[in-house]
Amino acid sequence: MNKKLLFTAVLALLSVGAIAQQTVRQGMRSKEYVRENESLVRNYIDSLETVRDSLKTQRTVSAESDLRIKRLFMPLTYYNDVISGAFQLDTTNTIGKTLLHMYLRHPEWVETTEADLRKQQSNRVDVRRPIRHEVELVDRLAPVPLESEVAPIAVMIMKPNFWSYRGDYSLQIFQNYVSGNWYKGGESNYSALAALLMEANYNNKQKLKWENRLEMKYGLQSSRSDSLHSYKSTEDLLRLTSKFGLQADKKWYYTVQFIGYTQFTHSYKSNDPTLYAHFLAPLNINVSLGMDYAVDWISHKLKGNFHIAPLAYNMKYSQFRDIAKRIGISEGHFKHDFGSEFTVDLEWKFSDAVKWKTRLYGYTTFRRSELEWENTFVLTFNKYISAQLFIYPRFDDGVARDLHHAYWQFKELSSIGFQYSF
Structure with missing residues (x-):
């Protein structure tokens, strides 16, 4: 300076x-x-x-x-x-x-x-006198330690839930009117079909699984040509499937399977007073011991399982003697036999709107064979409206042979209506 x-x-x-x-x-x-x-x-x-x-x-x-x-x-x-x-x-x-x-x-x-x-120079501040702060002197005190407060903490331990639930509900109602002079003939009728499927499955992700499925279907139809019955059942099913498995490999399980099915109420044919089926007439129970293979293919779109059982027990029961004879029970109300059984349950989602559910069941002994193949095609329009096509061929050589269809039986049903899933 x-x-x-x-x-x-x-x-x-x-x-x-x-x-x-x-x-x-x-x-x-x-x-x-x-x-x-x-x-x-x-x-x-x-x-x-x-x-x-x-x-x-x-x-x-x-x-x-x-x-x-x-x-x-x-x-x-x-x-x-x-x-x-x-x-x-x-x-x-x-x-x-x-x-x-x-x-x-x-x-x-x-x-x-x-x-x-x-x-x-507006920003300049001239301090003509020094600023003095008055400091109050106090005695220095020892710092007081902070005492931590111990409060009880509620610890909630949540156990893992290995149960999963699933359900499907559907209701279809149909009405068809044909005038008396319709050139092609025909008759007016009303029909309705209700279906319920519920599943409760247990899987601890280690060695044990238990799958349970309850299926209920009931359909009614009324027609003017039937003078004996105001309505008849078109679909009647009450079936419980329970399967207990112990894991043997990544996809294989040692499995015990139980299948029991009957129907809700009586069934007739048009203008025929003969009772063809009733509750617990017949009742079918099948218990099998075998292995399951879990299916998860096509990028998780095709799922299900194969059940193969070399040892199976089958029982048929009917509380009505006439129905018992018609379904192959020669004496009494019961029929017992042993054989082999397999079940295939698959569900293939082609897209969010179209899916195919199939169930193939087979049971055979040295004397008779049963084969059932249920196919349900579902076309979903939105969350609550869908259309269904049900195709059900069946083979059973344990009953009397039919002159036209032999041992084959066939059922087909198409419907559109309400559906809800969770």
Whole structure:
């Protein structure tokens, strides 16, 4: 800082000398003007020499002295402290005397005032007195340790739930009207079909699984041509399938399977008083021991299982003797036999709107064979409306042979209506 101010003072002296020489050389000022301002120049030079001497002797310059020195090289400004210092007996403030001399002799040289400079420097804050904070001294106290509050925490342990549930409900209602003079003939009729499927399955993801399925179907139809019955059943099924498995491999299980099925109520043919079926007439129960293979194919679209049982027990029961003879029970109400059994349960979702469910069941002994193949095609329009096509061929050589169809039986049903799944 001292070197910078010294260099600035020397430049000022040289500038003043050059200006004086140029003035004399050009003849711009008269001798009277020089004589009049001689004292002004002498005071200015004395101030610069005083600054130079102070810079040589002092290592550091205070902020107040630094501000006063800068006033010599800035545009002439009217400072309030210069006027107030004129009434003080201070012989060292040569800079103030030089500025006062300029104010008195040449007031036209004053370009601005200290008040205007303060307005321009609005962000500047001059602190005339140091800010002192009153500190209240207190005795130092030892910190009080925080005592942790122990509160009881209720810990809830949730056991894994290995049960899963699933259900399907459907209800279809049909009405068909044909006038008496319709050129193709026919008759008016009303029909309805309700179906319910519920599943409750247990799988602990380790070695054990237990699958349970309950299927219920019941359909009614009324026709004017049947003079004996106001309505007849078109579909009647009550079936329970339960399967207990112990894992042998990744997809294979040792399995015990139970299948029991009958129907809800009586069944007749048109204009025929003969009772063809009733609740527990017949009742079929099949228990088998074998292995299951889990199916998960075509990117999880085709799922299900194959059940193969080399050892199976089958029982037929009918509480009506006439029905017992018709289904192959020669004596009494029961028929027992042993054989082999297989069951295939698959569900193939072609898309979100179309799926196919199939069940293939087979049982055979040395004397008779049964084969059932149930196929249900479901076309879903939205969450609640769907159409179904049910195709059911069946083979049973344990009953009397029919003249037209031999041992084959066939049922087909198409419907559209309400459906809900969860």
